[in-house]
Structure formats: structure tokens, C-alpha cells
Amino acid sequence: MQIALVHDWLNQIGGAEDVLETLAQMYPGAPVYTSMYAPDLMPPAYRQWDIRTTWMNRLPGIHRHHQPYLPLYPLAFDRLQLAGYDAVISNKSGFCHGVRVQPPTLHICYCLTPTRYVWRLSDYVQREGLSKAINAVLPAVIALLRQWDYAAAQRVNHFIAISTQVQERIRRFYQRDSVVIYPPVDTARFQPTAKQDDFCLVLSRLIPYKRIDLAVQAFNELGLPLVVAGDGRDRARLQAMAKSNITFLGRVSNEQVTELMARCQAFIFPGEEDFGITPLQSQAAGRPVVAYAAGGALDTVIEGQTGLLFHQPTAASLAQAVRQLDSVTFDPILIRAHAAKFDVSLFKQQLSNFVQDKLQTARSAHKP
Numbered sequence: 001m002q003i004a005l006v007h008d009w010l011n012q013i014g015g016a017e018d019v020l021e022t023l024a025q026m027y028p029g030a031p032v033y034t035s036m037y038a039p040d041l042m043p044p045a046y047r048q049w050d051i052r053t054t055w056m057n058r059l060p061g062i063h064r065h066h067q068p069y070l071p072l073y074p075l076a077f078d079r080l081q082l083a084g085y086d087a088v089i090s091n092k093s094g095f096c097h098g099v100r101v102q103p104p105t106l107h108i109c110y111c112l113t114p115t116r117y118v119w120r121l122s123d124y125v126q127r128e129g130l131s132k133a134i135n136a137v138l139p140a141v142i143a144l145l146r147q148w149d150y151a152a153a154q155r156v157n158h159f160i161a162i163s164t165q166v167q168e169r170i171r172r173f174y175q176r177d178s179v180v181i182y183p184p185v186d187t188a189r190f191q192p193t194a195k196q197d198d199f200c201l202v203l204s205r206l207i208p209y210k211r212i213d214l215a216v217q218a219f220n221e222l223g224l225p226l227v228v229a230g231d232g233r234d235r236a237r238l239q240a241m242a243k244s245n246i247t248f249l250g251r252v253s254n255e256q257v258t259e260l261m262a263r264c265q266a267f268i269f270p271g272e273e274d275f276g277i278t279p280l281q282s283q284a285a286g287r288p289v290v291a292y293a294a295g296g297a298l299d300t301v302i303e304g305q306t307g308l309l310f311h312q313p314t315a316a317s318l319a320q321a322v323r324q325l326d327s328v329t330f331d332p333i334l335i336r337a338h339a340a341k342f343d344v345s346l347f348k349q350q351l352s353n354f355v356q357d358k359l360q361t362a363r364s365a366h367k368p
Contacts, residue, residue: 001359003027004085008073008094010051011038011063014205015183015277016112020091022184023110024049026348027089033099035076038063054080070117071141074098074148087355090156093274098152106362108355109156110181113166113274114173116209118145150174158358160351162275163296181351182299184344185280189254192286192332193262199225199247200290200322201264203257203278204271206232211271211292216242217315218270222322226268229260261285266307266325269297270318276300279307283339286332290321300342304328306335 005027007020024030031050036057039047041064054076056062062069073095082088083102090097093112101107121142150173153159159178161167170178200219204210212228219226220243228238229249239248252260261267267282267289275296279289283300289307291297301307308328310321 001027001087001355002085003030003355004082004088005030005032006077006080006082006088006090006092006096006099007032007034008092008096009035009037009066010046011036011041011066012205013042015273015275016091016093017042018277019110019112019183021045022344022347023089023091023351026352033080033082034096035073036062036066071145074145074152078148078152086359089355095149095152097156098148100155104362104366106157106358107155108158108160108358109153110160110162110351111166111170111178112162112183114153114169115145115149118142118149119169119173157362158354160354163299165295165298166274179354181347181354182342183275183277184347185277185284185339185342187280187284187336187339187343190258190261190281190284190339192336195263196265197263198265199227199263200266200268201260201282202226202228202230202268202270203252203260204228204230204232206230206234206238208234209271210234211313212238213241214270214292214313214315214318215268216246218319218322219243219246221315221319224322227260227264229257257281258285261287266290266322268318268322269301270313272313273297280339280342283307283335286336288325288328288330288335290318290325292318302338306330306338 005023031052033052035054037051037053056076077095077098080099082099085105087106088101090109092109094115097109153174159170159176161170161178161180162183167178167180170176202215216238223245226246229252231251261282262285264287269279269289269291272292272294273296280300282289283306289301291301293309293311303309308321310317
């Protein structure tokens with residue numbers, strides 16, 4: 001099979017990049033089309049890939065500040081026409097599903113979410129603290145982006161959703177059906193350990209919509225030890241509001257992540273995520289999760305068995321759930337067994353079967 005991969009941008013590491021790395025393993029040698037690529041900000045292994053960027057890669061400052069160029073991404077991907085492939089797989093949270101393919105190429109979109117700041121603007125604006133000037137023009141810009149985003153979604157042949165919540169959004173915003181294939185989690189990398197410390201753990205990019213502020217506020221109130229691993233533009237604000245019981249580690253290595261996950265008392269997941277791989281990494285290490293009861297956490301956390309859910313996006317609600325940890329007995333073996341249901345091997349098998357099935361169906365339909 002001749003496969004091409006499409007990704008929104010390559011200047012930061014997160015769950016989307018975990019998916020892309022697995023796709024690159026599944027389809028070695030497949031070109032990766034993206035709006036822009038910052039090699040110095042990405043893992044060295046990416047330099048071995050065939051990465052093909054758009055004209056946006058030459059825009060000033062875009063590698064470190066890609067958000068101001070928001071209206072230009074649809075233009076870049078809309079002009080990207082891919083031909084000569086059996087299938088194009090777009091790994092989309094932004095606008096990369098807007099690429100155009102030439103029949104008989106199939107376009108399969110692995111949808112991390114319908115573009116968040118296009119379809120859930122109020123949530124985005126509330127967290128980002130945008131200027132009055134930007135807020136004044138943003139509604140008109142977003143209205144145009146919604147029109148484009150919807151039209152681009154109609155050109156996709158098949159949608160795959162990463163969670164039941166995203167499946168519902170695809171139906172609501174794009175009026176398209178989809179199947180759910182959960183993102184890949186490398187559960188073998190994490191193992192339970194007998195050594196457990198008393199700290200709770202946050203591992204995240206420190207940006208506003210992740211709601212790490214809720215964790216800081218809750219643990220300020222609780223006075224319990226919290227370790228925050230990760231970096232981002234919200235770090236200075238979070239550190240300024242944190243009390244001495246909260247430790248910020250900044251960026252950590254994969255080895256440190258593995259150790260922190262295994263040793264923590266519980267993993268704290270305070271924001272609404274479309275899926276969320278880190279809670280399953282924690283569960284693969286046998287550690288329970290305290291998560292906001294929304295988004296992907298509803299698919300990945302079993303209340304009272306693999307973690308606890310809090311139901312209001314407030315520090316008080318999160319603090320109450322953390323207080324309940326000592327009253328619940330969690331079985332590390334059961335928690336890890338649950339995480340294994342989301343292992344990377346299952347993702348590879350399910351996605352491969354899906355792609356092959358859709359290609360076979362399309363070829364049969366074109367036979368004379």
C-alpha cells in the first residue's frame with residue numbers, strides 16, 4: 001500500500017504526536033505532510049522521516065508561536081493536493097483534514113477532535129485571555145473558519161474518532177458518522193512498583209485549557225504534596241500562585257515519567273480532554289487517576305476501580321475527590337489490566353484492519 005500521513009504542525013510534543021509516531025511505525029517510509037516543522041523542538045528520530053511542509057514553514061516566528069497564524073492553516077492545507085496514494089490518513093485536531101486527494105485515493109481522518117477553537121470558541125477565549133482587539137474580530141474569523149471546516153469534513157471519505165465524546169462531536173458539528181478506535185498507549189513501558197511515595201502527579205503541557213490551575217488551587221487548599229511535570233507558556237503564572245507543597249519539575253525525560261507514574265499516590269487529570277493518554281499511562285503503572293468527569297476520561301477511568309471522577313470544573317470539587325483517595329482501596333493489578341485494553345498493539349490491529357477493509361471495499365466498487 002502507498003500511504004501518506006498528514007499532521008497539523010510539528011513544533012510540540014503531545015498526544016497527537018504519540019499517534020503520529022505509531023502511524024509512522026505502521027507505515028514506514030510514508031511521507032508526512034504538515035504545515036510546518038521545527039526540527040530543534042521535536043525528537044531527533046523525526047529527522048529520519050520524509051517530512052514535507054507547506055509554505056507556512058517559512059513564516060517568521062511560526063516554529064515557536066504558531067497560534068497567531070490561525071486563519072492561514074486552512075489556506076495551506078486546502079492547496080495541498082495529494083495524488084498517487086492508496087490512502088491518505090490525516091491525524092487531525094486542527095485543519096489538516098482539509099487536504100485534497102485525487103480519486104481513487106481514500107482520505108481517512110483519524111479525528112482527535114473537531115477543531116476546538118472553531119467549534120468551542122467560548123471555552124478557548126475564556127482560557128486564553130485574548131486582547132480586546134482580537135476578541136472584536138474573532139467571531140467573524142471563526143464564522144468563516146467554521147464554513148471551511150465543515151466543507152473540508154465533507155470531503156473526507158471515512159472518519160475515525162478517538163473517543164465516544166469525539167464521535168458525538170463529529171456527528172454534531174460535521175454531520176458525519178464515525179467509528180471509535182482509541183489512541184495507542186505504550187502500556188509495556190509502565191509497570192507497578194512496590195515503592196510508592198505520598199505525592200500526587202500532574203504531567204502535562206502547561207497551557208491554559210489543560211486546567212492545571214485547578215490542580216494548583218486544590219492542592220494549595222489541601223496542603224498535600226503535588227509534583228507538576230511539564231512546561232509551557234502558563235508555567236510562570238502557575239508557579240506564582242502555587243504554595244510550597246507544589247513542586248514544578250519542568251520538562252522530564254521518558255525515564256523520569258516512567259518512574260514518577262509508578263511512584264505517585266495518584267495521577268491528577270483536571271481538564272477536559274478529547275481522550276487523554278497520560279491517565280492510561282498512570283493506570284498501566286497501577287496508579288489510580290483523579291479526573292474531571294468529561295471527555296475521554298469517561299471512556300478510560302472506571303469510578304471506584306481505576307480512579308475517581310470529580311463532576312464540577314472547580315478546585316473545590318477536585319479537592320473533595322483527592323480527599324476520598326484514602327478511603328478507597330485500589331488494586332494495582334486490576335488497574336493495569338484495564339489499561340492494557342488500550343495498548344498500542346490493539347490500535348495498530350484495529351486501524352490496519354479498518355484501512356484494509358475500506359480499501360478493499362473501494363476497489364470492489366470500482367471493478368467492472
